[in-house]
Amino acid sequence: MKKIVVTGGAGYIGSHAVKLLLEKGFEVIVFDNLSRGYSDAVDVLKSYGKLGFVKGDMRNPDDIEALLNDRSIDAVMHFAALCLVNESMEQPELYFHNNTIGTYNLLEAMRKNDLKKLIFSSTCAVYGESQYLPVDELHPVQPMNPYGESKLLSEKMIRWYGDIHGFSYAILRYFNVCGASSDGCIGDSKRPSQLLMQNAVRGAMNIEPFYLTCPQVDTPDGTPVRDYIDVEDLVNAHAAALQYLDAGGLSDIFNLGNGTGYSVRQIVSKVGEVCGATIPMVKGETRKGEYASIYAQPEKANITLNWKTEKDLESSIRSLQKWYEGHPQGFAR
Numbered sequence: 001m002k003k004i005v006v007t008g009g010a011g012y013i014g015s016h017a018v019k020l021l022l023e024k025g026f027e028v029i030v031f032d033n034l035s036r037g038y039s040d041a042v043d044v045l046k047s048y049g050k051l052g053f054v055k056g057d058m059r060n061p062d063d064i065e066a067l068l069n070d071r072s073i074d075a076v077m078h079f080a081a082l083c084l085v086n087e088s089m090e091q092p093e094l095y096f097h098n099n100t101i102g103t104y105n106l107l108e109a110m111r112k113n114d115l116k117k118l119i120f121s122s123t124c125a126v127y128g129e130s131q132y133l134p135v136d137e138l139h140p141v142q143p144m145n146p147y148g149e150s151k152l153l154s155e156k157m158i159r160w161y162g163d164i165h166g167f168s169y170a171i172l173r174y175f176n177v178c179g180a181s182s183d184g185c186i187g188d189s190k191r192p193s194q195l196l197m198q199n200a201v202r203g204a205m206n207i208e209p210f211y212l213t214c215p216q217v218d219t220p221d222g223t224p225v226r227d228y229i230d231v232e233d234l235v236n237a238h239a240a241a242l243q244y245l246d247a248g249g250l251s252d253i254f255n256l257g258n259g260t261g262y263s264v265r266q267i268v269s270k271v272g273e274v275c276g277a278t279i280p281m282v283k284g285e286t287r288k289g290e291y292a293s294i295y296a297q298p299e300k301a302n303i304t305l306n307w308k309t310e311k312d313l314e315s316s317i318r319s320l321q322k323w324y325e326g327h328p329q330g331f332a333r
């Protein structure tokens with residue numbers, strides 16, 4: 001049984017990756033400081049397979065070195081990060097420390113323990129404002145916020161460790177992640193979520209009011225256009241990337257998106273339609289560090305990783321309804 005370390009495995013996306021890995025028969029060790037994650041998610045997932053949990057912090061090299069001092073680990077999936085654009089515009093130091101130095105600590109612990117297979121959660125925020133659409137992996141990178149910059153710096157370190165120390169890696173640049181587990185057992189527990197579709201569904205279900213927090217931008221309806229990818233499709237790409245690296249595939253960067261852009265207003269109206277509710281558009285405090293439009297050219301991942309998205313907006317919205325019906329306030333801890 002192959003053993004995979006999942007950093008940030010108690011968080012939203014990481015927990016979905018853990019579930020998939022367990023379902024595929026891997027042994028999984030979650031490493032998380034629970035600063036933004038939920039131990040309840042790990043507890044729920046224990047019934048899916050062989051799962052261990054280590055509470056530790058990416059900022060502490062000793063924590064991560066102790067974890068990786070285990071010859072039976074096959075690969076690391078590195079999700080642990082802070083990922084709020086707005087917060088990064090106010091406290092950039094948190095982002096460079098947690099995300100960039102955290103990734104450096106991981107790379108060093110991997111190098112010292114001769115562990116050389118890494119799947120890294122990056123983001124379309126590395127591109128900044130798009131110069132052409134759809135955005136492929138050759139698009140210039142010019143982050144417009146410290147969050148994107150912290151991830152770009154991490155990518156650069158990973159590429160140098162790959163070239164010089166022979167690491168094999170897949171850098172996965174996610175677009176906007178939405179949805180929850182189809183069986184309703186795990187989902188996004190943040191209150192409010194920082195993610196649009198989650199908040200719109202919570203608004204439609206009267207769990208909490210929905211606030212429009214996007215800036216006015218230069219798009220047909222004046223709200224930002226983004227590419228929404230379902231979390232189950234997203235984690236399938238991680239399994240595909242692992243298989244690709246195991247088969248000797250070359251280290252590379254892949255966009256993970258659907259290839260279609262939807263404005264904030266289009267998403268809110270689709271959520272209202274699927275949930276049969278009218279969602280009042282109350283204006284909240286405008287987020288900083290956002291830009292007008294971005295959506296992916298996902299062809300490279302489609303072809304090289306032999307992966308494609310399967311879920312449409314409606315199935316993501318329905319999975320969120322199911323999650324919030326069972327867990328209106330998400331996990332408690």
Ligand SMILES: NC(=O)c1ccc[n+]([C@@H]2O[C@H](COP(=O)([O-])OP(=O)(O)OC[C@H]3O[C@@H](n4cnc5c(N)ncnc54)[C@H](O)[C@@H]3O)[C@@H](O)[C@H]2O)c1
Nearest residue numbers: 008010011012013033035036037057058080081083174177
């Ligand atoms: N959610 C999105 O739409 C999106 C888009 C692009 C990229 N990403 C990336 O995907 C990854 C997961 O995002 P998410 O939405 O699941 O976020 P999340 O906040 O739900 O999960 C992140 C997890 O990492 C843990 N963590 C943070 N800092 C840590 C540290 N120093 N040590 C140990 N654990 C730590 C948190 O406790 C949390 O459990 C992140 O790397 C993020 O940058 C997310």
